[in-house]
Amino acid sequence: MSAAADLPAVRGRLTPDRPLSDLTWLRVGGPAQWLFQPADHEDLSDFLRSLDASVPVFPMGVGSNLIVRDGGVRGVVIRLGRGFNGIEIGDDGTVRAGAAALDAHVARKAAKAGRDLTFLRTIPGAIGGAVRMNAGCYGTYVADALREVTVIRRDGAIEVLPAPELDLAYRSSRLPEGAVIVEAVFDAPEAAPETLEARMAEQIEKRDASQPTKDRTAGSTFRNPAGFSSTGRADDSHELKAWKVIEAAGLRGARLGGAVMNEKHPNFLTNAGEATAAELETLGEKVRKRVYEHSGLTLEWEIMRVGEPGA
Template sequence: MTDMPSVRGTLTADRPLGDLTWMRVGGPADWLFQPADHDDLADFLSALPADVPVFTMGVGSNLIVRDGGMRGVVIRMGRGFNGITIEEGGVVRAGAAALDSFVARKAADAGLDLTFLRTIPGTIGGAVAMNAGCYGQYVADRLIEVTVITRTGERQVIAAKGLGLAYRQSALPDGAVVVEAVFNAPAAAPEDLHATMDAQLKKRDETQPSKDRTAGSTFRNPAGFSSTGKADDVHDLKAWKLIDDAGMRGATLGGAIMNPKHANFLTNAGGASAADLEGLGERVRKAVYDASGITLEWEIKRVGEPIVNS
């Protein structure tokens, strides 16, 4: 096994990852690194051999780790990366490990509107990486810049326009780890912002299985098509409707189910393996394609290696 650099944080060998994901599945990482702060992360990455794979995870809210686990190093940031500060001019600065919901609430306390983040599961780092959005607003609409630490340990500040932010995706440099994001938020009355967020939470709980073991929306809403037949950035066609029409609401495989409450929520109903979850997702994709000719794209990130039966 590769000798690892010394760290001030925590570096654990053969660390199971299932308990770190919302779906509660997944094999072990060769190494799990929980850096103490920015300098600890930068020093570790600069000293880590270039051939060792690195993967950054947040709170595992949009993730399936396959049953065979992850090779290389999984980086999970916590204290030292979760600060939230309010600055002059409607600026909100948030660490990559800060929960989206916490950022929305702290901004609202200061009379700043980042309410679209309130019901997005996960952390700011993940929200930037996937240009997360809700209620018609996306990270791209409010992001000013991010600070990243590159695979070689260098710090870089990247303006939002340099991130290639698009629907559910970004173009972060390969291997770069987001450590901080800066947003520009419009002013509004705190009581109005909190009322808006309360209404969002109520609507979410009424329409989504928010108490079940899911990873949020399973598939992206398909892009629409313009009159020329070219794909555009309109996503009025909903994945849940395509799944419903294909007869896959409530479909099961092992301990996995397409949630009866919302057909686009793949759920660990009890005892599911990562193979069950991913396998059911692929069955849904095939059924939707057979019924509509549309290929659904995964929104949940699937990483690691399957267990290969001999």
């Protein structure tokens, strides 16, 4: 797959050797062999249907929870934008959001309409990623509100999947192989807009006090090692958190080149300057090794890492 002639015709934008570092929150990584920004559902469906099945495809959100390795990503990276970011409030209490709609925007628009999806307000990223990772905050998770998702399969088929078919669990889901989430429908309880606005303001204040929101991070680096039910709901009686075991191992502020475990919150891997993807990932692996040696616990990555290592 070396030329545009090898790829299906599109109505959106298809760009060869597109750098991805500026599309990720950590600002690292090599290029996509091809970056496809589809115009709409039909454009994406037609492209996937016609694309050679041997060509790898990676759906990329807004890069908020992602390390792209320095060698870049082979195949086609799909990034949804306009045409996939609509937000509609239904009379039946549902909120329909495109996969590219930012979580915070969905929460705010729902609140103005008197619908409670406030748990999304402080989650970085967009709806597609939130569904895929069963994202949650302050004890509420996507699994608690999701009704259904629309996906486009690798063969181009468009399908609506009820939420139970996704097997949503702590920071995970089961989607059909190669499927791209394009839309989600949530059941949002009714509440007074002013109450919801006040709740979101409180959440923002709490987040900013404890997390390095002004630093170059990709959100939480590692999943909490325990204390969650199979549906992803937090067990508030369990105190075992990733940041605590990282700190107990003496790794708050640990550094490798431009990569740092944040001083403010040690479960936030941070690009403190000119870090490479390799430095960030290597530091993360060193943290995992040290935590295991210290406590016997194996931390699992929450940040997705994709692509090829650099030369």
